Amino acid sequence: MSSAGTSWPVVAGTYKVGDPKAPVAICALTSERLMSPLAGLPGVAIAGMVYTANLGIARIILNITTNPSIRFLLICGKDSALFKPGRSLAALAENGVDDSKRIIGAAGYDPVLPTIAPDQVDQFRKQVEVLDWTGEEDLQAIEQRVKSLSARNPGPFKTDKTSTPRMAAGEAFSSIRPGGQREPLIYDPKGYFVISIDPDQKEIILRHYLPDHTPAHEMRGRGATSMLLGLLRDGLVTQLSHAGYLGEELAKAQVALQFGLRYDQDRPLRLRESPAAATALPPAIGSENQSTTQPQAPPKRSFVEVSTLKQLGTIAPNTDIDLFVSVIDLPREHVLGGMFVEPDVTGASRVLRGTSQRVEIEWTAASRLVMGGAEDLVVGAILRVLGKIDENNLVHGEQMIVLTRVEKLT
Structure with a gap:
C-alpha cells in the first residue's frame, strides 16, 4: 500500500483531489457540477464521478485502497439510470464479490471487477x-455530512501484511504508438475502446479492452x-462499422x-458545465441583499416503467413511459414496428422475455440515441x-438506448 503523496491517485479518472490526508472520499456519480466544490471542502481527500459498474468502480477501489487516510466513501449525486454504479457500489460494500468477481446483489449493468x-x-x-446518499445534490447537506464524518475519523487504516497476499496492481496496459497504413478489414471483433481526453496535456487517451473487460492496450x-x-x-479494429464509429469519436x-x-x-460535444456555487450561509433576515423570490428548478419529468403486458394495457394516452421493445419490422419511414418485451429483474441479472403484443415507435432526428445510432434501428x-404514448398507442421516442449488443431475448 502506498501512502498519500505525489504518486496518488494511482489511476486516472474524472476527479478532483482535495487534501490527500483527509478521511473522506466522495463519489458524485454523474453530477459533474458537484465535483469541484466538494473537492474543496475541509476533510475531503478526493471527489469524483463514475459512470459504469465495472471499470469505474475498479478505479475507485484502487485509488482508495492506496491511500490509507481515506476511511469514508460518501456516495451522492444523480445515478445513471441504465448502468447504476451507485447502487452497485453500495452492494459491493454490503456483499462483496463472488468467485467470478461479480458484485453480489448489484443492480448495475455488468458489475464485474476482473482486474x-x-x-x-x-x-x-x-x-x-x-x-449511500444517492440522489442528494444539496451542497450544504453534503458539507454537514462531511464535517460529521471527519469528526469521527478513526485514523489511517492499517493492514496485517503478514496475512494479506500481494494485491493486484490494477489495470496494466501495453503502450502502442499512433500511425500506420490502412489495411483491409475483416469481420472479427477484437474488443471495445474507451475514449477520453486530457485537456492539460492536450491529448486524446484511447484504451482497448478485450470482450471480457480485460485491459489490453493504451494509445495517446x-x-x-x-x-x-x-x-x-x-x-485491433477488424469490423468496418466499428472503425467508422471510432473515427467519429476520435474526431x-x-x-x-x-x-x-x-x-x-457517445454523447454530443457541449460546453463544460460551470461548477455549482460554493456553499454559503443564507443572508441574514433584513439584509439588503435578501431576495423574496426563490429560484425555481425546472420540473423533472417522470417516466412510468412498463414491465408487464397488464401494466401496458392500463397506460393512459399522453403518459411518459419507459419500455423495452424488439424491432420486428419497419412499417414506414421513422417508425419501428416492435414486440413488447417484459424485463425480469428478480434474478441476479436482467432477463428480457418477448411477448406477442405489438408496439410501434416513432422517432425523429431530435430523438436521442444512446449506445448506437440510426443505423442500429x-x-x-x-x-x-x-x-410519450398517444391515443393511437404510438410511442413518440425521445430517447432510445440500443441494447442489441448487450442483451438477448429469452
Whole structure:
C-alpha cells in the first residue's frame, strides 16, 4: 500500500483531489457540477464521478485502497439510470464479490471487477465506511455530512501484511504508438475502446479492452486520423462499422481539445458545465441583499416503467413511459414496428422475455440515441425506449438506448 503523496491517485479518472490526508472520499456519480466544490471542502481527500459498474468502480477501489487516510466513501449525486454504479457500489460494500468477481446483489449493468484481486476488495470493505446518499445534490447537506464524518475519523487504516497476499496492481496496459497504413478489414471483433481526453496535456487517451473487460492496450495522441490508423495497423479494429464509429469519436475528441469543449464518449460535444456555487450561509433576515423570490428548478419529468403486458394495457394516452421493445419490422419511414418485451429483474441479472403484443415507435432526428445510432434501428434490434404514448398507442421516442449488443431475448 502506498501512502498519500505525489504518486496518488494511482489511476486516472474524472476527479478532483482535495487534501490527500483527509478521511473522506466522495463519489458524485454523474453530477459533474458537484465535483469541484466538494473537492474543496475541509476533510475531503478526493471527489469524483463514475459512470459504469465495472471499470469505474475498479478505479475507485484502487485509488482508495492506496491511500490509507481515506476511511469514508460518501456516495451522492444523480445515478445513471441504465448502468447504476451507485447502487452497485453500495452492494459491493454490503456483499462483496463472488468467485467470478461479480458484485453480489448489484443492480448495475455488468458489475464485474476482473482486474481487482479479492484481497483488495476485502481491504476496501474494511477500510472505508460507505454511506449511500444517492440522489442528494444539496451542497450544504453534503458539507454537514462531511464535517460529521471527519469528526469521527478513526485514523489511517492499517493492514496485517503478514496475512494479506500481494494485491493486484490494477489495470496494466501495453503502450502502442499512433500511425500506420490502412489495411483491409475483416469481420472479427477484437474488443471495445474507451475514449477520453486530457485537456492539460492536450491529448486524446484511447484504451482497448478485450470482450471480457480485460485491459489490453493504451494509445495517446493528438490527431484522430493517426490514432485510428494505429489501431488498424495493429489489427485491433477488424469490423468496418466499428472503425467508422471510432473515427467519429476520435474526431469529436480532437475537436473538444481544440476548442475547450467537454467530451463524453457517445454523447454530443457541449460546453463544460460551470461548477455549482460554493456553499454559503443564507443572508441574514433584513439584509439588503435578501431576495423574496426563490429560484425555481425546472420540473423533472417522470417516466412510468412498463414491465408487464397488464401494466401496458392500463397506460393512459399522453403518459411518459419507459419500455423495452424488439424491432420486428419497419412499417414506414421513422417508425419501428416492435414486440413488447417484459424485463425480469428478480434474478441476479436482467432477463428480457418477448411477448406477442405489438408496439410501434416513432422517432425523429431530435430523438436521442444512446449506445448506437440510426443505423442500429433495424429488424432484430433490442431497444429501451423513453417517450410519450398517444391515443393511437404510438410511442413518440425521445430517447432510445440500443441494447442489441448487450442483451438477448429469452
